[in-house]
Amino acid sequence: MTDLFSTPEFWQYLSIPVIAAMIGWGTNWLAIKMTFYPLEFIGKPPLLGWQGIIPSKARKMAAISVDATISKIGTVEEIFEQIDPNVLAAHIIYTVEPRVEEYVDELMLREHPTFWENLPSSARKLVYERVRKATPQLVDNLVQDIAYNIEDLLDIKGMVIDRLAKDKRLLNRIFLECGDVEFRFIINSGLYFGFLFGLIQMAVWYLYPAVWVLPVFGLLVGWATNWIALNVIFRPLKQHTIGPLKVQGLFLKRQPEVAQSFCHIVTHEILTVGNIIQGILEGPKGDRARNMVKKHIKPLVDETAGLGKAFTQMAFGPTGFAALKNQVGEKAISISHSSFDNPAFEKDRARAVESIMVERMVALSSEEFQDLLRPCFQEDEIKLILVGAFLGMAAGIGQLIFIFGDALL
DSSP states (O other): OHHHHHSHHHHHHHHHHHHHHHHHHHHHHHHHHHHHOOSSOEEETTTEEEOOHHHHTHHHHHHHHHHHTHHHHOOHHHHHHHHOHHHHHHHHHHHHGGGHHHHHHHHHHHHOHHHHHHSOHHHHHHHHHHHHHHHHHHHHHHHHHHHHTHHHHOOHHHHHHHHHHHOHHHHHHHHHHHTHHHHHHHHHHHHHHHHHHHHHHHHHHHHOOOTTHHHHHHHHHHHHHHHHHHHHHHOOSSOEEETTEEEOOHHHHTHHHHHHHHHHHHHHHTSOHHHHHHHHHHSTTHHHHHHHHHHHHHHHHHHHHTTSHHHHHHHHHHHHHHHHHHHHHHHHHHHHHHTTOOHHHHHHHHHHHHHHHHHHHHTSOHHHHGGGTHHHHHTTHHHHHHHHHHHHHHHHHHHHHHTSHHHHO
16 A cells, blocks of 8 residues: 555546646636626737626626616615605705705805895895795605606616616626625535546546546536536526425525625615715706706795895896806705715615615515526626636646656657
């Protein structure tokens, strides 16, 4: 036995499954890395270089992700309902009320400084009071109007796709965090499956030491370890009981856990109150939303000017008065943006939306749920398999030359 361990042939043959395991691990590790990195193309396009598969098709992958999840687990109305228009209105009022004087002064001093500075302080206080008193009803009417028209005002699918297409790092994070367990399994399984293939390869090489055996088995290891890992992750779709064992695809077994992870990212970093308001005001229907804000602001301007409308219009002139109303509207839109720069409020509303989305996502069928992660493997999967196969074959050739080269001479 001691003589066996000391012979070069023993260690040469033992190296076959070890190297096969390394090939399996290395090609699977590389496949995962090439799926997500680099974020931008490195090299000379279009052929000499590489960009991660997910980042290179960010808009398409974002659209697939939205279609597979958000479009199935929450409508625009439901999401806005969970945010709660009443809470939204109360927060705006809470934010604006202490700064009424500041907002009015800023606006008037910019548009009509001489008039405002010469206005008696008692008259200015009356203006402040009118604005403060009218604000709650105005905000409530505006928010209810937006809630009623939310489906037309907000393209939630387009908003999410635009955000993820621009932020490739965030798009990567969604896939990486949701599939963290599966990606680690793919990499580590390359080691185990590669070693098993290596044992077969060792037996074949022992019985039939042809020059092509090691390169071909290297190619098979690079290809097969990835293919097997993917099938273990997503197959079988439904849970099957075999004796004491319950068998189902690894990713599908983690549906509640993955739903929690996915919905947390989406609600806390994409479908935030601030982003939704921005999507309403700056999206495809932004002009309509901004006009809606100005429509609800108009009575406030008219009422405030009612302190002496004839005098006010005489002081400003017809054009100046119209400009003032427009500037008040623009200021209200600006306040709508800034009112939600409040992490505590956004986190509280995100939790409200998250709860319903998690519940809906857990209820998805296995066929629907797998679409969250499956597309990131299916997209250009053949490229990754070919790269793995090529590297496996190259390792087999190296093994043939450097380990068994003397035996072939």
